[in-house]
Amino acid sequence: MDMNRRQFFKVCGVGLGASSLAALGMAPPPAYAESIRHFKLAHTRETRNTCPYCSVGCGLILYSQGSGGKNVSQEIIHIEGDSDHPVNRGTLCPKGAGLLDFVHSPHRLTQPEVREPGSDTWTPISWDDALDRIARLMKDDRDANFIERNEQGQTVNRWLSTGFLAASASSNESGYITHKVVRALGMLGFDNQARV
Amino acid sequence: MTNHWSDIQNADLILIMGGNAAEAHPCGFKWVTEAKAHNKARLIVVDPRFNRSASVADLYAPIRTGTDIAFLGGLINYLLENDKIQHEYVRNYTDLPLIVREGFGFENGLFDGYDAERRGYPDKSTWNYEIGPDGYALTDPTLSHPRCVYQLLRAHYSRYTPELVSSICGTPQDLMLKVWEAVAETSAPGKVMTIMYALGWTQHTVGSQMIRCGAMVQLLLGNIGMPGGGMNALRGHSNIQGLTDLGLLSNLLPGYLTLPRDTEQDYAAYIAGRAPRPLRPNQLSYWQYYERFHVSLMKAWFGPNATVENNWAYDWLPKLDIPGYDVLKVFDMMYEGQINGYFCQGFNPIGSFPNKAKVSAALSRLKYLVVMDPLQTETAEFWRNAGEHNDVDTAAIQTTVFRLPTTCFAEENGALVNSGRWLQWHWKAGDPPGLARTDVHIMAGLYHRLRELYLSEGGVFPDPILGLHWNYARPDEPSAEEIAMEYSGKALTNLTDPNTGAVEVRAGEQLAGFGQLRADGSTACGCWIWSGSWTQQGNQMARRDNADPFGMGQTLGWAWAWPANRRILYNRASARPDGQPWDPVKKRLVWWNGTRWAGTDVPDFKLDSPPEEGMSPFIMTPEGTARFFAVDMMAEGPFPEHYEPFETPIGRNPLHPDNPLARSNPAARVFKNDMELFGTAEEFPYAATTYRLTEHFHFWTKHCRLNAITQPEQFVEIGEALASELGIAAGDRVKVSSNRGYIKAVAVVTKRIRPLTVDGRTVHHVGIPLHWGFSGLAKNGFITNTLTPFVGDGNTQTPEFKSFLVNVEKA
Numbered sequence A: 001m002d003m004n005r006r007q008f009f010k011v012c013g014v015g016l017g018a019s020s021l022a023a024l025g026m027a028p029p030p031a032y033a034e035s036i037r038h039f040k041l042a043h044t045r046e047t048r049n050t051c052p053y054c055s056v057g058c059g060l061i062l063y064s065q066g067s068g069g070k071n072v073s074q075e076i077i078h079i080e081g082d083s084d085h086p087v088n089r090g091t092l093c094p095k096g097a098g099l100l101d102f103v104h105s106p107h108r109l110t111q112p113e114v115r116e117p118g119s120d121t122w123t124p125i126s127w128d129d130a131l132d133r134i135a136r137l138m139k140d141d142r143d144a145n146f147i148e149r150n151e152q153g154q155t156v157n158r159w160l161s162t163g164f165l166a167a168s169a170s171s172n173e174s175g176y177i178t179h180k181v182v183r184a185l186g187m188l189g190f191d192n193q194a195r196v
Numbered sequence B: 001m002t003n004h005w006s007d008i009q010n011a012d013l014i015l016i017m018g019g020n021a022a023e024a025h026p027c028g029f030k031w032v033t034e035a036k037a038h039n040k041a042r043l044i045v046v047d048p049r050f051n052r053s054a055s056v057a058d059l060y061a062p063i064r065t066g067t068d069i070a071f072l073g074g075l076i077n078y079l080l081e082n083d084k085i086q087h088e089y090v091r092n093y094t095d096l097p098l099i100v101r102e103g104f105g106f107e108n109g110l111f112d113g114y115d116a117e118r119r120g121y122p123d124k125s126t127w128n129y130e131i132g133p134d135g136y137a138l139t140d141p142t143l144s145h146p147r148c149v150y151q152l153l154r155a156h157y158s159r160y161t162p163e164l165v166s167s168i169c170g171t172p173q174d175l176m177l178k179v180w181e182a183v184a185e186t187s188a189p190g191k192v193m194t195i196m197y198a199l200g201w202t203q204h205t206v207g208s209q210m211i212r213c214g215a216m217v218q219l220l221l222g223n224i225g226m227p228g229g230g231m232n233a234l235r236g237h238s239n240i241q242g243l244t245d246l247g248l249l250s251n252l253l254p255g256y257l258t259l260p261r262d263t264e265q266d267y268a269a270y271i272a273g274r275a276p277r278p279l280r281p282n283q284l285s286y287w288q289y290y291e292r293f294h295v296s297l298m299k300a301w302f303g304p305n306a307t308v309e310n311n312w313a314y315d316w317l318p319k320l321d322i323p324g325y326d327v328l329k330v331f332d333m334m335y336e337g338q339i340n341g342y343f344c345q346g347f348n349p350i351g352s353f354p355n356k357a358k359v360s361a362a363l364s365r366l367k368y369l370v371v372m373d374p375l376q377t378e379t380a381e382f383w384r385n386a387g388e389h390n391d392v393d394t395a396a397i398q399t400t401v402f403r404l405p406t407t408c409f410a411e412e413n414g415a416l417v418n419s420g421r422w423l424q425w426h427w428k429a430g431d432p433p434g435l436a437r438t439d440v441h442i443m444a445g446l447y448h449r450l451r452e453l454y455l456s457e458g459g460v461f462p463d464p465i466l467g468l469h470w471n472y473a474r475p476d477e478p479s480a481e482e483i484a485m486e487y488s489g490k491a492l493t494n495l496t497d498p499n500t501g502a503v504e505v506r507a508g509e510q511l512a513g514f515g516q517l518r519a520d521g522s523t524a525c526g527c528w529i530w531s532g533s534w535t536q537q538g539n540q541m542a543r544r545d546n547a548d549p550f551g552m553g554q555t556l557g558w559a560w561a562w563p564a565n566r567r568i569l570y571n572r573a574s575a576r577p578d579g580q581p582w583d584p585v586k587k588r589l590v591w592w593n594g595t596r597w598a599g600t601d602v603p604d605f606k607l608d609s610p611p612e613e614g615m616s617p618f619i620m621t622p623e624g625t626a627r628f629f630a631v632d633m634m635a636e637g638p639f640p641e642h643y644e645p646f647e648t649p650i651g652r653n654p655l656h657p658d659n660p661l662a663r664s665n666p667a668a669r670v671f672k673n674d675m676e677l678f679g680t681a682e683e684f685p686y687a688a689t690t691y692r693l694t695e696h697f698h699f700w701t702k703h704c705r706l707n708a709i710t711q712p713e714q715f716v717e718i719g720e721a722l723a724s725e726l727g728i729a730a731g732d733r734v735k736v737s738s739n740r741g742y743i744k745a746v747a748v749v750t751k752r753i754r755p756l757t758v759d760g761r762t763v764h765h766v767g768i769p770l771h772w773g774f775s776g777l778a779k780n781g782f783i784t785n786t787l788t789p790f791v792g793d794g795n796t797q798t799p800e801f802k803s804f805l806v807n808v809e810k811a
Helices: A005-023 A030-034 A096-103 A127-145 A172-184 B005-010 B026-038 B068-081 B087-093 B149-157 B162-169 B173-187 B207-220 B240-245 B267-272 B286-305 B327-335 B356-364 B439-457 B480-488 B705-710 B720-726
Strands: A045-050 A059-065 A075-081 A113-115 A147-149 A155-158 A162-165 B013-017 B042-046 B059-061 B193-197 B231-233 B341-345 B368-373 B400-405 B414-417 B422-426 B503-505 B590-592 B597-599 B686-691 B715-719 B733-738 B741-750 B756-758 B761-763 B765-769 B804-810
Touching: A045 B422, A075 A096, A096 B705, A127 A162, A127 B341, A127 B368, A127 B400, A127 B439, A162 B327, A172 B240, A172 B286, A172 B414, A172 B439, A172 B480, B005 B026, B013 B026, B013 B173, B026 B042, B042 B173, B059 B173, B068 B149, B068 B162, B068 B173, B068 B207, B087 B207, B162 B173, B162 B756, B193 B207, B207 B231, B240 B414, B267 B286, B327 B356, B414 B480, B715 B720, B715 B733, B720 B741, B720 B804, B765 B804
Parallel strands: A162 B341, B013 B042, B013 B193, B042 B059, B193 B231, B341 B368, B368 B400, B686 B765, B715 B741
Antiparallel strands: A045 A059, A059 A075, A113 B400, A147 A155, B414 B422, B590 B597, B686 B804, B715 B765, B733 B741, B733 B804, B756 B761
């Protein structure tokens, strides 16, 4: 700072006035100042993501809290538009602006469950039990109904009695691995939301 | 989209028809605003409702739902009769000069070869070009041959007079002509219109032909391949584009390759049928390389087990006995008790498919149902009695249902493909709740269990299961990165230049693009159109350079677009036949620089083919040109014809009033018992249409608090005239019924839906938003698709959600 002697005294005078007020007991107690909450987003981790709703593909920044340590789960606390993104330029629509409520919806599923025939309730089940039972049902159905040859004796190798409906918002990688498995099983009753 | 979102800024005119971008794609719609603000563009909206897109339009024209082909057919007639076409473009880049086979004809609403019994055209042999002795299609550059496509097109649409079109669509004639005049102005070279459409075109029994008709208008005007032009499908979900590209449809394989039919027992014939030689001299006919894409896919899936000896595991692919087991077909089979097991991965069919009663009965006949989803869905709980909203007999439903919790976007790495074909990578920000897993983890878990079962106890045809190539670091949970590298493709052996013998790509390295794919088993690539998305230089989908050096919004360094990072498809057509842009100032995209093609976008063309060689821009067709005449590719005919929705409010097709066979799409499939469930205008007099709201996304956001607050309760929209006729006041509860069921909701009485005069009578529309169901944080409601008919488009089988009949009464 560049200042001459006269200005120096002026500044000091203001400073003196302020500290005199404090001495008269008119300043907030020091403990109060220390308790002011820090701006939350200043201490978050930023992760680039894409809105999962419509097909504009708006860029998102997800802000999460947590130490970043290996044993610490990051908690997503805020979602906003990515201002670098050439399509949405930081904006989000009313759906995208509410995305945090999708991530933290009380209706998120957290546990594999089964509803047995005729029952009116869900019963929790372990992942291993669920996948074992499903694989058993699939294999029994495939072995019973797989068609190796049609009536003309042509090789057709298809399985029609189980079908698979793929998603509309799952990643390319989920879609690719799903297709790889479904076709290896010989399924043809296979579609995704693009059909409707 | 042939183009992409930010490219809309380059348009001179924007036509939104069959969509409502302002409400359904709000952040993409900003580029319409941008074009208006900075390019003096005008916006035209044609829709049954004065929606929010219409509210900022320069011109709005109402139209009866389901009659877009009449409107566009009339427009084609107007352009031809008033000579408002881009002559040099259509003569050089389209099939207008090509000559069609003798015997092709159209009479009283039907093309030749119709079989009423089979509801279709089993013999389409005349729906094709006349081939000369040299094997090339015949042409008449003067466009005067009576069977050239130009003359046939002209004759076909000459019936679509303004008077008749106005009477079919209910659009007032003066308004309609204003729209046509504005559109016609873009026939000037360098003046460009873009068309933005969405489910408002796909969800009709003639949906594919509506879209074709729009594309034909764009071709006549020379607007395809141009910046600010194109046919822009605004896809409904964030990765519908990607999942379609990956071929997750009954009859497809990744990259728009197709599964064999039963009759294709011979591998060589299967390939030959899909790898057409050029139909005109000097054309590229890029599908001639089909085998390279196919073999590379089979190497990605089956690795060393796909060999030249077993025809690259050809018999391991299931073969089709019918065109496809689409969802309507599968749910009809399920209804008939022919399906035992079903999987729903992030999909809620009881909300998303037509005629809920039939879907619910079908699900009840399953032995097992597996639902994978991040959220509760009505499908997983179809057995739960939710009173009037889902009145089922729980104890009688014997289906075992598994509900598996999955991650959502925020909890995984991976890529989504937006409507503009951009593959954009995203990163995990937090852990999923509870025990939720990724879909990849679940599919790998099921696959390994099945593999173990087949290994330990044997079973029917285990070969493709045991032979599947599963070379991932963690077999139980392959990483997104490994899978992305697999679909982008790599060399399996050293790839050498055939001329010099120099090694171009070393074994194990990622490929630079699909140009490097081979048909000899030396490359593996899980989705050829995505080849180059993960190269030796790394993940191209994660790129974040938003530089736009030409100021045209192409941002070639942002993410990665298929194919080959091209942002605008058919962009060779943005230049004249001599290789220079139609408009070198504002619409420059690609051009011939004297030695090669270059430009502001990646040229969609053979880079070293000089203009003199005469290669046409549409390199995927064997003739090199775009098609007005769809040859034998469409179910209901080579030219779009207006047919009424299956539930029509006027009971006849004014184009063919005396032919009941030509009333609704004569080639649409209708299942047994569904025909009887169509309602008539006598009982259900109002034309209904369904749609989304800005504040909700399908059936997901009713589980999100903010969205549930902004739109808490189910409603239907009714015009003031109809409301006063029925004595309904705003806020009253009404019962809306079709021949398949009813819903009850709050009535919103609005000026935005007006009665139309159609075929001499008054037709009222009823608007029915989609988003409610029997679980959620919003107030529970009825599933809208209780009302809709179980019939689909003649080609895609996409259900007719946008046009059906209802009655409305006070509840």
